[in-house]
Amino acid sequence: MTREPLLVLDNITKKYGAIEALKGISFAIGKGEVVALLGDNGAGKSTLVKIIAGGLEPTSGRMLFEGREFLARTPSEAKAAGIETVYQDLSLATNVDVVANFFMGRELTRRVFGVPVLDEKAMEAVVAAALASAGTRIPSLRTRVEHLSGGQRQAIELNRFVHWGGKLVLLDEPFAALGVEQTRRGLDMIKHVASQGIGVVIITHIMQQAFQVADRIVVIRQGVVAGDVDSSQTSPDAVVRMITGETLAGAGPAG
Ligand SMILES: Nc1ncnc2c1ncn2[C@@H]1O[C@H](COP(=O)(O)OP(=O)(O)O)[C@@H](O)[C@H]1O
Numbered sequence: 486m487t488r489e490p491l492l493v494l495d496n497i498t499k500k501y502g503a504i505e506a507l508k509g510i511s512f513a514i515g516k517g518e519v520v521a522l523l524g525d526n527g528a529g530k531s532t533l534v535k536i537i538a539g540g541l542e543p544t545s546g547r548m549l550f551e552g553r554e555f556l557a558r559t560p561s562e563a564k565a566a567g568i569e570t571v572y573q574d575l576s577l578a579t580n581v582d583v584v585a586n587f588f589m590g591r592e593l594t595r596r597v598f599g600v601p602v603l604d605e606k607a608m609e610a611v612v613a614a615a616l617a618s619a620g621t622r623i624p625s626l627r628t629r630v631e632h633l634s635g636g637q638r639q640a641i642e643l644n645r646f647v648h649w650g651g652k653l654v655l656l657d658e659p660f661a662a663l664g665v666e667q668t669r670r671g672l673d674m675i676k677h678v679a680s681q682g683i684g685v686v687i688i689t690h691i692m693q694q695a696f697q698v699a700d701r702i703v704v705i706r707q708g709v710v711a712g713d714v715d716s717s718q719t720s721p722d723a724v725v726r727m728i729t730g731e732t733l734a735g736a737g738p739a740g
């Protein structure tokens with residue numbers, strides 16, 4: 486399937502002092518596409534994702550976002566453009582409830598005798614609708630986030646991202662701390678997010694997850710793209726060979 490490109494990476498390099506972590510990375514992420522980023526420890530995956538999300542400056546190279554040259558200098562600049570990293574836990578306020586987290590900084594208000602007050606009912610309805618459309622079940626939207634599981638927190642973050650017009654979400658090992666059932670829900674959630682036209686980049690070291698959720702698999706090896714393949718056109722064995730360097734891109738399904 487040909488997709489409209491959302492983000493194009495053009496020859497991105499990154500040096501940490503003498504270490505060349507990225508040696509010229511080029512690939513594209515389409516609208517509504519899930520790209521799994523695979524590679525051995527130290528391959529450069531996290532570095533790349535940080536650069537995309539404005540958390541790290543590349544040494545050279547450029548990015549095109551929705552057809553325009555764009556390089557976020559800070560995470561908030563990336564976020565304003567619709568690019569966000571979802572870290573389990575880190576971006577939610579645990580001491581307030583689900584609704585408050587959803588609307589953090591964007592609260593709905595109504596006027597009582599001319600004075601703006603929070604419109605809790607309206608906000609709760611918005612959150613309920615958003616979660617329902619994604620198939621996310623949270624027992625009570627008035628539960629403080631500290632009482633929710635890791636999987637529920639992740640689902641809230643992703644729902645919030647979708648609701649506020651997010652365009653590209655980056656996930657670095659999102660299920661590392663989750664159990665089997667929560668991981669399954671998380672994978673479903675990713676598919677739901679992509680079905681809204683959002684681009685998804687997921688770093689995972691679990692091959693099965695990559696094949697379950699990704700449209701494309703991009704393998705990074707020692708700072709270069711060692712494979713960029715349709716997940717339906719390759720196999721776990723072939724991807725392992727790309728990761729370890731036994732073969733380069735273009736290997737078909739293993740016999
Ligand atoms: N802050 C840093 N300072 C120096 N070297 C770093 C830093 N972060 C990562 N590296 C190095 O860059 C390379 C790529 O790391 P990283 O992007 O974390 O890989 P991955 O996420 O694929 O495991 C590794 O050699 C790592 O040691």
Ligand SMILES: [Mg+2]
Nearest residue numbers: 527530531532
């Ligand atoms: Mg990493």
